[in-house]
Amino acid sequence: MPFTASRAVGASHTTSCGRCSSSGATANTACRTSPTSGAKLRARPNSTTSPSPTAPASSNSATTPEPSTGLWRIPIVNSLSDCRLPPEREVLHVDMDAFFASVEQQVFPFLRGRPIGVCGDPDSRTVVAAASYEAKRKGVKTAMTLPEARRLCPEIVLVPGCPARYIDTSVRIIAYYATLTDLVEVFSIDEAFLDVTSTSHLFGGPEAVARRIKDWLKETFGLTCSIGIAPNKLLAKLVGEMNKPDGLTRIRQSEIPALLEKTPVEELCGIGRKTMEKLHQLGIRTCAELGRFPERELVHIFGVVGAHLHKMGQGEDETPVMACYHEPPVKSMGHSSTLAKDTRDIAEIRKHLLQLSEQVGRRLRQDSYSGRTVTLVLRYADFTTICRQRSLRTFIDDGYRIYSTALKLFEELYQPPRLVRLLGVSVSGLVRRLHQNGLFDTERNQSLSQTIDRLNNRLGEFSISRGTLIEPAPGPRVISPAWRPQKHARDRRPASAQRPVGTS
Numbered sequence: 001m002p003f004t005a006s007r008a009v010g011a012s013h014t015t016s017c018g019r020c021s022s023s024g025a026t027a028n029t030a031c032r033t034s035p036t037s038g039a040k041l042r043a044r045p046n047s048t049t050s051p052s053p054t055a056p057a058s059s060n061s062a063t064t065p066e067p068s069t070g071l072w073r074i075p076i077v078n079s080l081s082d083c084r085l086p087p088e089r090e091v092l093h094v095d096m097d098a099f100f101a102s103v104e105q106q107v108f109p110f111l112r113g114r115p116i117g118v119c120g121d122p123d124s125r126t127v128v129a130a131a132s133y134e135a136k137r138k139g140v141k142t143a144m145t146l147p148e149a150r151r152l153c154p155e156i157v158l159v160p161g162c163p164a165r166y167i168d169t170s171v172r173i174i175a176y177y178a179t180l181t182d183l184v185e186v187f188s189i190d191e192a193f194l195d196v197t198s199t200s201h202l203f204g205g206p207e208a209v210a211r212r213i214k215d216w217l218k219e220t221f222g223l224t225c226s227i228g229i230a231p232n233k234l235l236a237k238l239v240g241e242m243n244k245p246d247g248l249t250r251i252r253q254s255e256i257p258a259l260l261e262k263t264p265v266e267e268l269c270g271i272g273r274k275t276m277e278k279l280h281q282l283g284i285r286t287c288a289e290l291g292r293f294p295e296r297e298l299v300h301i302f303g304v305v306g307a308h309l310h311k312m313g314q315g316e317d318e319t320p321v322m323a324c325y326h327e328p329p330v331k332s333m334g335h336s337s338t339l340a341k342d343t344r345d346i347a348e349i350r351k352h353l354l355q356l357s358e359q360v361g362r363r364l365r366q367d368s369y370s371g372r373t374v375t376l377v378l379r380y381a382d383f384t385t386i387c388r389q390r391s392l393r394t395f396i397d398d399g400y401r402i403y404s405t406a407l408k409l410f411e412e413l414y415q416p417p418r419l420v421r422l423l424g425v426s427v428s429g430l431v432r433r434l435h436q437n438g439l440f441d442t443e444r445n446q447s448l449s450q451t452i453d454r455l456n457n458r459l460g461e462f463s464i465s466r467g468t469l470i471e472p473a474p475g476p477r478v479i480s481p482a483w484r485p486q487k488h489a490r491d492r493r494p495a496s497a498q499r500p501v502g503t504s
């Protein structure tokens with residue numbers, strides 16, 4: 001004979017328990033954690049108050065009093081989580097406003113209020129790495145060529161970038177974030193996610209945390225930032241970019257559907273130009289339309305990414321905020337460089353390829369990585385860009401071996417007599433390098449590379465180099481916006497990089 005378990009509870013019990021009220025329990029229902037709950041568990045056969053053996057049990061069915069005792073009976077909950085809804089996450093996305101340019105304006109007060117562009121050597125053919133908002137209002141954008149920037153904004157002031165200054169400022173900012181929560185994910189040199197779900201109550205709520213960050217940045221550096229607050233990282237970044245500069249925007253769960261109805265799909269982080277074009281071909285232009293589109297069809301068109309796109313369209317993002325000490329795995333390392341002038345000189349191109357390859361090899365060795373896939377990026381003067389890669393049988397971290405593969409790829413791709421504008425070399429398929437004793441030339445090459453690395457760490461980049469790089473082409477003094485802090489990063493900077501440009 002089937003049995004139903006019940007707990008005897010005093011009829012006077014009310015929903016003063018926070019767990020009961022959070023789960024929607026009505027008055028006079030029992031809570032297994034309440035001090036007024038009876039401790040005796042009774043098992044009784046089916047009766048008029050027991051569910052029918054043929055009827056499915058319902059955890060939401062109304063409770064009924066026992067006729068003989070007047071006591072209330074409810075099904076036993078499986079765990080404490082059945083009485084409590086999970087809290088809505090409170091995620092902040094903090095994005096510094098025109099970070100590189102703003103730092104320069106604070107270091108050099110005469111630049112404040114003026115349109116400036118941070119770049120490499122202004123006399124070379126570099127591009128704008130960052131523009132102040134005064135320059136942005138004139139149409140100047142990141143990665144724009146200097147002639148185009150000057151055409152749009154003749155009064156623009158071009159400032160050579162100082163990576164050491166930006167790194168130092170970023171590290172100090174990240175350290176401050178860590179005083180507010182232990183869940184800080186560095187998204188780039190000027191962006192971070194903070195999960196303050198467990199700590200915001202200490203400061204008065206997530207908006208109070210955001211204002212605290214803004215006040216500290218203004219007082220400490222004279223900088224501003226834009227902050228988005230949302231239940232997940234995807235939406236926090238989306239709303240954070242709505243009111244730039246110096247904005248503070250919060251979206252709550254109930255407001256998400258209306259936001260998705262009016263937001264173009266290309267504004268979601270992770271949807272690039274090619275994906276946007278495919279979605280537009282399907283008639284999908286807003287996030288809500290993406291969320292309503294059949295998931296099966298998206299998977300058929302985009303593969304496994306289709307399921308992720310479908311969730312993005314519904315404003316869903318379950319990825320956690322990963323603390324700094326949980327660094328995401330490194331997928332590739334690379335360098336690229338715009339040549340001083342467009343060229344078809346093969347000797348000059350080879351020298352640039354070797355310099356880039358040596359830089360990549362040095363980074364691999366510094367971080368104890370090796371890889372087996374070499375990728376070459378070739379951009380012609382008309383901005384046509386070609387990319388090709390080749391996988392090797394063994395893992396490598398030696399600059400010259402990287403160069404040998406990159407050179408072969410170049411010889412296969414290059415179409416003479418076209419002029420070359422930019423070259424890029426990267427290595428992917430990375431694994432952590434384990435030290436192994438090699439034989440003959442391999443062992444000597446590893447020892448030589450390590451010795452050169454130590455000398456360059458002390459004397460500066462390319463102080464010691466191969467003979468073909470005795471006069472290396474100067475690279476732009478800029479830093480990638482995708483930079484993330486790494487352990488001992490400041491200690492690894494060469495002495496020359498620690499002295500900011502324009503200061504004594």
